[in-house]
Amino acid sequence: MAFSRSTRMRWVVGRVMVGSFVIAPIPAQRGRNVHHPVCCIQQDPGRVYHAGGGWIMVKQRLTFLADFVEALTRRKRGDEDATRTALARPPLERATVACAVLMGRIGDAARVAVADQALSAYGDLEDGDRLEFFRTLRDAYGVDADRIRQAYAAWDAAPDAAGVARLFGAVEPRRQTLLRRLNLAPGATLRLVRMREHLLEAIRQDPALAPIDEDFAHLFASWFNRGFLTMRRIDWNSPAAVLEKLMAYESVHRMAGWDDLKRRLADGDRRLYAFFHPATGDEPLIFVEVALTRGIPDAIAPILTAPHDRDPAPADTAVFYSINNSLAGLKGVSFGNFLIKQVVAVLSAELPQLRCFVTLSPVPGFARWLGAQDDPRMTALAGALSRGDWQADPGLVESLRPEVEAVAARYILNAKARGDQPADPVARFHLGNGASAHRLNWPADLAPSGLRGAHGLMINYLYELDAIEARHEAFIRDGTVAHGPQLAEARAR
């Protein structure tokens, strides 16, 4: 397994007519310390192919490689058949090779083409192959253990900032470089977001893939920095291609079609704002739907079915009635907080008569939590609510309401999940933003999803600009849940 410099110099890039190879990850080996690894291939069958910080054994025929790389890096005149043959190789092979080439010392402009090929090949992968690809990412694009050890030893001996910088360079997985280079391709950012979406699914099947996600998360936090985002209002003059995406991404209160969408965009008393990123173009990363109302609404149906284009002049309240994160691949990259606060600022400037900024939010964890309680009072209520006969019986609703409110107030104010956080995810989000749990509304959402998740309960979270920072701080510091008098009273029942 000796690997002389001279053989290393035989570049893969369109030069060497390679014999018979396979690319596969092998465990990192001690004792080797390649600081500037290159993408190369040895001429003799059975030898090694080196990509990134790990070694890759050569097992299988890869006669196509030279042509493929040729196809990746330039348009070769007069030899289009070879190119076509290369591009017809299985996508996993193509994706793996293209990534390896991308880490080599090819020219910058060639990298754009190779990255594009790598992402195209990735896009053609079946589920099983994706798992395989992610394992390659994990095993072949990690770190060089020897390099870490040396850098650590040096830093430990003289722990200054320069030593930290060297150690940092050794510890950063080569995946990050790979992802940055993949990001050179046109449209790459969105394709990498989709890749992470697949990865998150894959981690559910194979938790050992989780470390890869740290690199995605780390890069996405930089790439999707709030300073790079632009907020745009979406209305009926927006491109149909964008509106179509909104319909697809809306999952809080689904839209029935274009008419439904048009109502939510009505110029008069509706607003919709979204964040966009320059590298993902017309993809709305997150969006919030707003209704302008007189008073704080206590049910969702009147908002969703209101007549078009009512005059916003009498409105004194802006209701955030639906907030959606569009891309699962951006999990953990937080935008919602910024969006809500920027919308509050924009609406305040445009409509100074607005006095109150409030949500009308689902309580997605309520029904499950209630069903899981042992307390007889809870059990009784859960039973009564599950029967569903109350929906058509105003008298029954009136009699149940005090108990529903009492129990719901406990759920919001007291029920905790991991880390002393509120059990309800929507509550976590708004309370963490510095909002107050202002009012319980029951019944407020009789749609199937609303009944299933929360027996029809909804909550208004109130955003009071003067109090947001103090509430955020109290929530983070002490877990204090800011709330309105109705909840306080209901909890006391």
Add this chain to the structure above:
Amino acid sequence: MAFSRSTRMRWVVGRVMVGSFVIAPIPAQRGRNVHHPVCCIQQDPGRVYHAGGGWIMVKQRLTFLADFVEALTRRKRGDEDATRTALARPPLERATVACAVLMGRIGDAARVAVADQALSAYGDLEDGDRLEFFRTLRDAYGVDADRIRQAYAAWDAAPDAAGVARLFGAVEPRRQTLLRRLNLAPGATLRLVRMREHLLEAIRQDPALAPIDEDFAHLFASWFNRGFLTMRRIDWNSPAAVLEKLMAYESVHRMAGWDDLKRRLADGDRRLYAFFHPATGDEPLIFVEVALTRGIPDAIAPILTAPHDRDPAPADTAVFYSINNSLAGLKGVSFGNFLIKQVVAVLSAELPQLRCFVTLSPVPGFARWLGAQDDPRMTALAGALSRGDWQADPGLVESLRPEVEAVAARYILNAKARGDQPADPVARFHLGNGASAHRLNWPADLAPSGLRGAHGLMINYLYELDAIEARHEAFIRDGTVAHGPQLAEARAR
């Protein structure tokens, strides 16, 4: 110096009326391991203020702190005097405190305001204070040594990907988080680029600041990924604000004013393309000026003084006669390669009659190199050229030319700087891009800068699409300098 959780809980953010403090970096201490450091202040004077991974001693009165933070994080009604007082503190204090607050657990939206304050305060710093600020960045925003040691030990015991991820988290200097958070402010990206420009100057005075630059470079490589850039053609219909920047940034062949600029933008036979980044708006990051000519030009003056708006139809050659990087703070973030190749693609599509893409480039290192040679032949030539009498003497020019070409060919083909790279920086750039040193032109630039740097010599580097990748590879691999027949012949003299 004990530090209980309860005292740590006294938040700085607008709550605690702090007594008397000063903020200063002290060396990181062994044995402490604060995984989630917070921004806090102790009530008792003389105690400590904790910011980031290092400790900050409290020495001086900082009664303004609470008000300042208040001012940073929200608009407090009815207490504008206090705010004003806080904002009147010296900029170094404001910048330091704002950075500390930014690393605390304040709300996301508050972070936008605090980041803005930090950058404004930074913008007010004098040179001396900047050095101080950078030292704080180095010392107070580094790493937690204990955390590194623990993470290393864990990984060393079981070197898997998860361990690498934890180690990576410990080794990443807190500066990177700080910079990412500063980047939340409006217009922050450009302000951070300016900050790095200052830093690079500061490093010249104090090389011990160099490690900070690694963090800037690391983040900028992500932020200014080629995928986020857009190329725009600049012409006489572009905003005056952009054109004014071009005039300021053009340093290869300076512009005399708006008329000069207008000539370089003439619709007919001139083009100017620039890269822009969405977060730096109308700032041209790099730009290239192109002349469309018939044949490869051998002097710069005819290009700079050509009459306006000549018909591009007879042109067969696109000449890249000036390439400028605008922002010193983006040093090392490479765009030029991408720009040239994209311009070649755009021009090829627009004007299919173009057969040749070539530069007319300065040779900035030639005169200095020649002056430093011991060889009597070189010394003689340097003397003859320095006299300058040849400029007005065509006969003398003719007699000198063979020798100038012979020596210049040696300079381009043989002279090396560190790392076996060509000695000439412009040659390094174009050869590294896969271009060929096509032709020496002497005399080609009689402007003072051209005489001073290269005795009037200029070079055409040729970009041949079919050969770019192979030349790039040969240059990187073997240091092969692709060149035209004229240089080969001249070297042989």
Add this chain to the structure above:
Amino acid sequence: MAFSRSTRMRWVVGRVMVGSFVIAPIPAQRGRNVHHPVCCIQQDPGRVYHAGGGWIMVKQRLTFLADFVEALTRRKRGDEDATRTALARPPLERATVACAVLMGRIGDAARVAVADQALSAYGDLEDGDRLEFFRTLRDAYGVDADRIRQAYAAWDAAPDAAGVARLFGAVEPRRQTLLRRLNLAPGATLRLVRMREHLLEAIRQDPALAPIDEDFAHLFASWFNRGFLTMRRIDWNSPAAVLEKLMAYESVHRMAGWDDLKRRLADGDRRLYAFFHPATGDEPLIFVEVALTRGIPDAIAPILTAPHDRDPAPADTAVFYSINNSLAGLKGVSFGNFLIKQVVAVLSAELPQLRCFVTLSPVPGFARWLGAQDDPRMTALAGALSRGDWQADPGLVESLRPEVEAVAARYILNAKARGDQPADPVARFHLGNGASAHRLNWPADLAPSGLRGAHGLMINYLYELDAIEARHEAFIRDGTVAHGPQLAEARAR
């Protein structure tokens, strides 16, 4: 009915507290020659109100007038009740008064507001009142007969260009000035187009209104000059508000909804181009739908139901399969010709492989014409086609086709309407544009509209750039109908 200058000086505009009036047209009177008529009112009831070139008798209480005019021309502080009362008057009164005020000597900026009120009031008219309004336009905004007579006499005595200019001034109906002033209001142009649409309907009820339309047509020809139009491609990234209009305006091959629309906008092998006018904003005045195909299509269904996003590369033909004028109020203002030719130019540049530009057009007059023929051969064919049993019987179709083609060729080539023009309106349009009737296709459109209008017949009209001008000329000069060999042969049967 004497009318002294002093009473004429009592302006209506916000000054005179008028008594009791009504505004109604009375016949123009001989002997009066008011060259600069003003908008005025007399103080005494029963006197006259003068607006424009005709006289208006005062019969009815108009106490609201001063307030109304006040409301029209400025926002009067502290008297909003009076304004509200004025604006609550019946729309016909408001429209009539606002037009009268508009012709007075009010300031230019006030005119914008008055024009807006006039158009708003017009927008509130019921059908019957519209007729009344148009009669006022005809009778009160015509010419001053005495002025015409004097100008004519002067010109007749010395027929020079200056005399013509004066005569022109006298003969131009004051309606044109009124319409130009109405056009000052925001969005006025589109509202005037709608007004003409109503007018064309009204003329069907009352042909005596026809002269008004000459003034609309005259002005619209200036306003909608081709030089003011811009062509835009519409695709799935166009604003939903525009796309919705396309769906509403498409009348040749109706769209079933957004999915249907999306298919017609598919990036691959579909195009849609429209003309827009700056003053009517996002209103597509005319649009053409194009399919890119291989070969000339002989039926419409494969085009309307084709799968999405096919590759345009193999296409050699651009098929204009639907051309729609959107606004009935722009009748007679011709755009279609310009649009088709500009689309041909754009597509030729974008897709040089296109060799053939052709329509697939309905033959809307064929069935009616055929049913009206006496010739037994025609009668027999009409009967056979009307039974409709052929649609499901390929054998019957084959046996009927020669006869359908023979008769259809006669219809296209020989049947004439008024003025020796082809009887078929679509044929008139394309032949007048210089196209050739290239091929009959039967059956090509089995949709109800296609069967009803043309028994399923469609025609390809061919646009050959080299021949367009000669064909246009021959068609205009001699009525020559350019046609393909299939029609020649079919006619001979």
Add this chain to the structure above:
Amino acid sequence: MAFSRSTRMRWVVGRVMVGSFVIAPIPAQRGRNVHHPVCCIQQDPGRVYHAGGGWIMVKQRLTFLADFVEALTRRKRGDEDATRTALARPPLERATVACAVLMGRIGDAARVAVADQALSAYGDLEDGDRLEFFRTLRDAYGVDADRIRQAYAAWDAAPDAAGVARLFGAVEPRRQTLLRRLNLAPGATLRLVRMREHLLEAIRQDPALAPIDEDFAHLFASWFNRGFLTMRRIDWNSPAAVLEKLMAYESVHRMAGWDDLKRRLADGDRRLYAFFHPATGDEPLIFVEVALTRGIPDAIAPILTAPHDRDPAPADTAVFYSINNSLAGLKGVSFGNFLIKQVVAVLSAELPQLRCFVTLSPVPGFARWLGAQDDPRMTALAGALSRGDWQADPGLVESLRPEVEAVAARYILNAKARGDQPADPVARFHLGNGASAHRLNWPADLAPSGLRGAHGLMINYLYELDAIEARHEAFIRDGTVAHGPQLAEARAR
């Protein structure tokens, strides 16, 4: 001179090989009534060529005609020499023939090309030829006298609206059709505005051309309807091409260059607004320069030389200190009124603290008027002011000021030009807009132009929204000049 249908059928358009002709206007002839005149040519030399409503005699060789028309209407393959020859004919010939062809029955799309040729040929005319061209416009594109007589007789017999419409059709000079067709060409509108500029110059030489201008004025009033204009703010981010035009067009207070311009566009306390028309693109038709100040300024120099970018917050006054009409060819098409009022509206909304909208205007007619007075008091003052020694002598200024103000107040309030209008053109404009002559400022403009025109005097005209309409009305009706107390008092001296 008989003219049979068959000869009329020999079209000029690229078909007939004409012999020898000349095109020249001859007087309209009685007894001929060609309702649909066509563009044609007779085969035999010496015969007539018919273009428009008049006849054109054929005198000279025009063998080039067929080729020229060919060149105009289509790109004829393989015969580029003939085309080139035709296009090399003298511009007057080309312009005349192209106009004639344009009035013929050529296709719409061909008209675009012919109109373009006509305007290009016009653009090549020398001054003398322009006069000739305008005479052709006057004589050959007028009316058909017989047609007028018949239409008049018919209307006189039965004077209804339909008769008026027919008479209108007969009286409209064919020039208007010609101009509308010329307007089909790309960029035609601006070229026609330039043509009218030439025409206005030509009329000064030859007043008999004046009737043509009525047609231009009539069409431009339609084309440049205020509803088609858009107002844009111009700032330092506007295209350099637009800014360059502003510098060229500014004639009230000339700009010294780009720095001067930049100061006038400073974001802080300067604004510049212009009207644009969609058909003239980036041509600012009229623009107003605004300074935001504290208090009403009494001199121009402090405004023109103010430091950059002052904070607009303390400003309470918007000063319109320069209003420029850009295009002489749009004389009489009034925009200024609309522009000022729209700017007032925009600024009021953006900066609610503005309380006062006022001009600082030149008094261009003052010095000339003063010099022409006989009154010894006036003569004395004119003498004192003309000496100019007061400029450097504050004491002399103080002593002269009461008299200057007294006389200037008389000039503004009492001096009248034709039609009882104020003698001063700037006063006419602002008073007609409903402004008040608020304050005399002397000395306020010591620039050469200010001294020459008004001995350094400037005036503030005040725009008070509540009073504009009443002042406009009083000015139009009674010639009342609204004015401030200073003028009243000064006049009484």
